[in-house]
Amino acid sequence: xxxxxxxxxxxxxxxxxxxxxxxxxxxxxxxxxxxxxxxxxxxxxxxxxxxxxxxxxxxxxxxxxxxxxxxxxxxxxxxxxxxxxxxxxxxxxxxxxxxxxxxxxxxxxxxxxxxxxxxxxxxxxxxxxxxxxxxxxxxxxxxxxxxxxxxxxxxxxxxxxxxxxxxxxxxxxxxxxxxxxxxxxxxxxxxxxxxxxxxxxxxxxxxxxxxxxxxxxxxxxxxxxxxxxxxxxxxxxxxxxxxxxxxxxxxxxxxxxxxx
Numbered sequence: 001x002x003x004x005x006x007x008x009x010x011x012x013x014x015x016x017x018x019x020x021x022x023x024x025x026x027x028x029x030x031x032x033x034x035x036x037x038x039x040x041x042x043x044x045x046x047x048x049x050x051x052x053x054x055x056x057x058x059x060x061x062x063x064x065x066x067x068x069x070x071x072x073x074x075x076x077x078x079x080x081x082x083x084x085x086x087x088x089x090x091x092x093x094x095x096x097x098x099x100x101x102x103x104x105x106x107x108x109x110x111x112x113x114x115x116x117x118x119x120x121x122x123x124x125x126x127x128x129x130x131x132x133x134x135x136x137x138x139x140x141x142x143x144x145x146x147x148x149x150x151x152x153x154x155x156x157x158x159x160x161x162x163x164x165x166x167x168x169x170x171x172x173x174x175x176x177x178x179x180x181x182x183x184x185x186x187x188x189x190x191x192x193x194x195x196x197x198x199x200x201x202x203x204x205x206x207x208x209x210x211x212x213x214x215x216x217x218x219x220x221x222x223x224x225x226x227x228x229x230x231x232x233x234x235x236x237x238x239x240x241x242x243x244x245x246x247x248x249x250x251x252x253x254x255x256x257x258x259x260x
Contacts, residue, residue, distance in 0.1 A: 003256040006049040009066045010056035017061040018243040026242045033239035047208035065249040068114040069094045072254040075148040077102035083112040083132045105144050113137030116162030125152045128163025156183040168205045178203040204246030213247045
């Protein structure tokens with residue numbers, strides 16, 4: 001089992017006031033969300049991750065969704081610049097947690113970039129240009145990763161919040177995709193597992209040491225992924241799904257060993 005780290009953040013009591021873009025607001029049970037978050041953290045630990053839980057900040061409703069605050073790769077961590085000024089206030093608590101493990105770089109005004117729009121696949125990053133990440137965000141990020149030998153490719157996102165709402169990598173040769181929400185032609189010509197129309201949000205999967213973590217509600221997608229040779233763990237994330245979130249949103253996962 002490969003050693004990796006996961007940074008998560010405890011659930012804010014204000015989670016019901018989270019920002020929404022493409023889904024209708026529903027009541028969120030914060031106590032149940034806390035239980036689901038604890039089970040999520042335990043699943044990461046069972047998969048081999050060393051988990052750090054940053055304390056909650058009740059003034060920041062979306063702060064459990066730490067994925068959007070940064071992009072971490074072997075050589076560095078890029079602090080993002082979320083589109084919402086409120087979400088930009090999440091970074092001061094995350095930056096020191098990352099600085100203990102990676103040198104930090106930053107996305108600067110007028111750029112916006114959220115980690116949910118960034119998909120790493122080998123030596124290349126695919127960056128969603130979305131309602132949360134603008135073209136300046138892509139350009140700044142591309143310039144940063146180019147210094148470390150990576151390429152970056154923009155992908156148009158439409159109909160969903162982030163690129164990784166519609167596509168995630170199960171391994172270096174397999175993508176889980178909802179092609180209705182992105183320009184799938186911009187993605188690499190590897191194996192594409194296409195989610196069914198009745199499970200449009202199922203393309204968001206979190207892989208830790210080869211274990212695919214999916215929302216437990218997406219039974220057909222779980223079957224598809226298992227039949228394709230992957231081990232799948234289902235997670236109850238119903239409260240977070242009301243907040244337009246999926247498995248990747250709740251953590252920053254990276255190798256314990258920095259490279260470069």
